[in-house]
Amino acid sequence: MGIINGKHILLGVTGSIAAFKAADLASKLTQLGAQMDVILTPAAEKFITPLTMQSVTGRKAYTESDLWSGEAHVLHIGLGKSADLLVIAPCTANTISKLAHGAADNLLTITALAAQSPLIIAPAMDGGMFDHPATQENLAKLKERGAYVAGPTQGHLASGLSGAGRLLEVADLIGHIRFVLGRRGRLAAKKVLITAGGTQEPLDPVRVLTNKSSGRQGYALAQSAIEAGAEVTLITTPTSLTLPIGARVINVQTAQQMLEAVLKECAQADALIMAAAVADFRPKQAARNKLKKQDGIPQIELEATEDILEAVSAQKSRKLALSTVEAKRPRITVGFAAESRDLLENASEKLRSKHLDFIAANDISAQDAGFNVETNRVTLLFADGKKESLPLMNKTEVAEAILEHVAALLE
Numbered sequence: 001m002g003i004i005n006g007k008h009i010l011l012g013v014t015g016s017i018a019a020f021k022a023a024d025l026a027s028k029l030t031q032l033g034a035q036m037d038v039i040l041t042p043a044a045e046k047f048i049t050p051l052t053m054q055s056v057t058g059r060k061a062y063t064e065s066d067l068w069s070g071e072a073h074v075l076h077i078g079l080g081k082s083a084d085l086l087v088i089a090p091c092t093a094n095t096i097s098k099l100a101h102g103a104a105d106n107l108l109t110i111t112a113l114a115a116q117s118p119l120i121i122a123p124a125m126d127g128g129m130f131d132h133p134a135t136q137e138n139l140a141k142l143k144e145r146g147a148y149v150a151g152p153t154q155g156h157l158a159s160g161l162s163g164a165g166r167l168l169e170v171a172d173l174i175g176h177i178r179f180v181l182g183r184r185g186r187l188a189a190k191k192v193l194i195t196a197g198g199t200q201e202p203l204d205p206v207r208v209l210t211n212k213s214s215g216r217q218g219y220a221l222a223q224s225a226i227e228a229g230a231e232v233t234l235i236t237t238p239t240s241l242t243l244p245i246g247a248r249v250i251n252v253q254t255a256q257q258m259l260e261a262v263l264k265e266c267a268q269a270d271a272l273i274m275a276a277a278v279a280d281f282r283p284k285q286a287a288r289n290k291l292k293k294q295d296g297i298p299q300i301e302l303e304a305t306e307d308i309l310e311a312v313s314a315q316k317s318r319k320l321a322l323s324t325v326e327a328k329r330p331r332i333t334v335g336f337a338a339e340s341r342d343l344l345e346n347a348s349e350k351l352r353s354k355h356l357d358f359i360a361a362n363d364i365s366a367q368d369a370g371f372n373v374e375t376n377r378v379t380l381l382f383a384d385g386k387k388e389s390l391p392l393m394n395k396t397e398v399a400e401a402i403l404e405h406v407a408a409l410l411e
């Protein structure tokens, strides 16, 4: 599950104060199912020991002494050839300079020169060093050759200074790793538009009408689409979730804002997946000032919102009449049906009336499925009458299953 599982990742660690964070990174990647080989440079060994890395990965960690041991005269070739990815985190200005110039003076730089896999560089250095023209030129050269540079971020630096030079947080590094590993996936070069979260309709400046959607299913879809190589645009309402790295994000609050964003974006999309729980009704008039208790219980008049999927389908048919080229996008439209009764009947009706390619029908009356829980049990209903009942799955697995169908339909 997830793109990291089963991958062979080579982690190079260089001599930065942030080297201790590499242990957490190696540990998390191991827990996600990666086979980790770690190489410590001589300077890294001053900050962290091979034993630490071995303890978290369960595998030997390589150091400079391995370069000179008998069995290992082709160690660098072996390590570099078999890896799916080489990540150097933290990567010092010195190692960046060596990589840019093709130096091969330690086990890590030799391995980097021999490696055929994608390379992620996560710089970490003190204030001023990152901004120095020498470092910037070296990074530009590496990017030109296809290296992917993740970070650094702004913040507190070990010297007490503040500025650009901090190693990215481990969760962010993992997001970049997922993105890079996914680049050649089944949805490579495909544009996927995903909506997520529950819309919020203002009653007054502090109150909204909303629903229980957490946004988790939509975010899982965005993450899985990135891992399948898609160019993802995520239109999201406010949620407490971490944004997937690699997605273009458009923040909206109301159903009307989501409608406008979807109509604008879907002109460029190959597929639209509407996972958001969109309000069907909104207060006809939001009060300009906060509603006060002493004014009594307000009578709230509601009005209907526009159905986004229906608007997309109307636009699609309008475009069909105008031009066959424009009409191609979005080629695939997927919806969700949140139902508390007559699940399949209601979902088939939505599949038909919203002109979808398929719909994920979701029984929200179940304790373990639907809104605000980690798992989902969905049945996929297709326009051609096919039906696929998925077992109880976590939302990532549901997302992967849906995207497999999207990819198949796009092929």
Ligand code: CTP
Pocket: 255, 274, 275, 276, 277, 278, 279, 280, 305, 306, 307, 308, 309, 310, 334, 335, 336, 337, 338, 339, 350, 354
């Ligand atoms: N949807 C939409 N625009 C709306 C409401 C819903 O595009 N104004 C989309 C949802 O994102 C979902 C699908 O339509 O993909 C079905 O949403 P759901 O809430 O289950 O159904 P509704 O069409 O709103 O009908 P009802 O609430 O009456 O069941």
